[in-house]
Amino acid sequence: MAALFSLRCVSTSWRDLIDGTPAFWTLISSTWSSKAITMVLSRSGACPLIIHHLPPDVPEDALEVEIAFGREFYRVVSPHRSRWIAGIIALPLELASEFFDTPLPRLQVLKLTLTDEEALGQPPIPLTPVITDVLANLEHMHFNCLPFPWKEVLGAFKRLKTLGLSLLRGHGISAEQIIDTMRKNPGLETIMIGSVEAKAEPMPMDWAFSNPTPVALPLLRVFKTDGSLYLLDTILRHIQIPNDLEEIIITAIPSNSLEHNRHFWMKTVSPLLPSLQTMHMTMGGSSIAFEEGELCIWTADGGDDSGFKLSIDGLGHTATLEWIASVVKSWEHPEDLPGFSCQTTSASIGVRSTFDALQAIPRVTSIDISVGPINAHLWEFLEALGGPTNRPTTSPPPFPFLQSLVIRKWRFGLARFIEVMKRRYATQLPKGWRPHSNIQLVFATHRPVWFEDRKRPQAIIHMDKVLELRELDGVESVRITYSKEQSGLLAVVWDNEEGRAVWG
Numbered sequence: 001m002a003a004l005f006s007l008r009c010v011s012t013s014w015r016d017l018i019d020g021t022p023a024f025w026t027l028i029s030s031t032w033s034s035k036a037i038t039m040v041l042s043r044s045g046a047c048p049l050i051i052h053h054l055p056p057d058v059p060e061d062a063l064e065v066e067i068a069f070g071r072e073f074y075r076v077v078s079p080h081r082s083r084w085i086a087g088i089i090a091l092p093l094e095l096a097s098e099f100f101d102t103p104l105p106r107l108q109v110l111k112l113t114l115t116d117e118e119a120l121g122q123p124p125i126p127l128t129p130v131i132t133d134v135l136a137n138l139e140h141m142h143f144n145c146l147p148f149p150w151k152e153v154l155g156a157f158k159r160l161k162t163l164g165l166s167l168l169r170g171h172g173i174s175a176e177q178i179i180d181t182m183r184k185n186p187g188l189e190t191i192m193i194g195s196v197e198a199k200a201e202p203m204p205m206d207w208a209f210s211n212p213t214p215v216a217l218p219l220l221r222v223f224k225t226d227g228s229l230y231l232l233d234t235i236l237r238h239i240q241i242p243n244d245l246e247e248i249i250i251t252a253i254p255s256n257s258l259e260h261n262r263h264f265w266m267k268t269v270s271p272l273l274p275s276l277q278t279m280h281m282t283m284g285g286s287s288i289a290f291e292e293g294e295l296c297i298w299t300a301d302g303g304d305d306s307g308f309k310l311s312i313d314g315l316g317h318t319a320t321l322e323w324i325a326s327v328v329k330s331w332e333h334p335e336d337l338p339g340f341s342c343q344t345t346s347a348s349i350g351v352r353s354t355f356d357a358l359q360a361i362p363r364v365t366s367i368d369i370s371v372g373p374i375n376a377h378l379w380e381f382l383e384a385l386g387g388p389t390n391r392p393t394t395s396p397p398p399f400p401f402l403q404s405l406v407i408r409k410w411r412f413g414l415a416r417f418i419e420v421m422k423r424r425y426a427t428q429l430p431k432g433w434r435p436h437s438n439i440q441l442v443f444a445t446h447r448p449v450w451f452e453d454r455k456r457p458q459a460i461i462h463m464d465k466v467l468e469l470r471e472l473d474g475v476e477s478v479r480i481t482y483s484k485e486q487s488g489l490l491a492v493v494w495d496n497e498e499g500r501a502v503w504g
Helices: 002-008 012-019 034-043 063-083 093-099 117-121 129-137 150-156 175-184 205-210 229-237 258-268 270-282 317-330 352-359 375-386 415-424 463-470
Strands: 027-029 049-053 084-091 109-114 140-144 162-174 190-199 222-228 247-253 286-290 296-300 307-312 340-345 364-370 404-410 439-445 475-482 492-495 500-503
Touching (some): 049 063, 129 150, 222 229, 229 258, 247 270, 258 317, 270 307, 375 415
Parallel strands (some): 049 084, 439 475
16 A cells, blocks of 8 residues: 555646556455545445455463454444455454354455464354355365364365464364365365374274275475374375475474374375475475484575475484485485585584595585584584595595585694695596585684684684695685674685785
């Protein structure tokens, strides 16, 4: 709305054009003043309306104020309910039934959430004929934190293109009901399921007998799930995933069974693998990040609105990397893939089995390491990165396509690191391999915090060692950076354009 008023100020002709075009005035928001809402309604003519309602900014215990605010907004916009085509609504439970008190014949999009999560423990909202008609006409829906009688509600959808369910529990919701909803809506393009506590196993015998074939969803393009591994496993085993998905997000809360976790990632998600390859190719690569515990996050590069993000937990870092390596090797022409990057800690990558598992992934081009409190872990990785001392002269070193190495919280000199790099690039390599060996080294030195760990070394990096490292055949550039907390500090760095040491 602010943009419209800015455009109206350009000239009187622009103002008259905008004021006289009802299609510009189709959004109504409760965040506006009553005067603005009335003005927009009068200028919208007979155009369809998009209704946006958020509760007022009041203390959490001011429920009566929130209810009164919502009722006043609906009093103003309810006479135009026949024109509502989309609603983005957040309201308390007491107003939920009132929202559905009269028909909404043109409503096609509804994102509805309750502002009081304790409402999930309340009796379900009765399913009236008006609600049934509204649900039957919806094409895009996302229900959040709603206490509905889910067996009846999920059975009412007939035309869905978007199925969104989140923060739901109780009131009979189950995996078979969600799957049945997908079966009755074969035109689904987007599935979003998050934090839904639904009964997943065991599946009823009569249901399994009457539904022997997976649900075909040929138009599905977006699959985003977050919740119990049991629920996600049940859903994925009963639907047919096309090979051309545009976005995949899976965050599975692991079970207590390692075997079940392994089966889910190594068997159940296998129909998604062709889409993962396509996204990896089109997005220009992907990244693997080691998180707390056993969690690994595998993400496509290039943005948050497309691609894939798999949060893999319950397997351990080594087993997860071995699975990713097996997935990548199953793709067509893995040697021609865009590169993989890895963000990890020295404690994780310093484990030999983890190092070998990461090395098994073709075309790892970037490694970003945060140094932990045990320095031996870092040097175990670096020594392995240099390769064995008796490596054949024609054999490439570990991670032959590595182009960038970032080491954060560096607290050492460079003498030992230089010896490792000399060993890495000492071989006579086959023709055509050398262009991939130019590596950029970035040392992000950590701000000294002596009370944190007094035993950690705090070394000054000497310029002659930087120059020696820079001159190695195979090292393209070296950068020394500092933490943001140390703004104002100067350091001697190498300027590639000037070909000399400069203050930076």
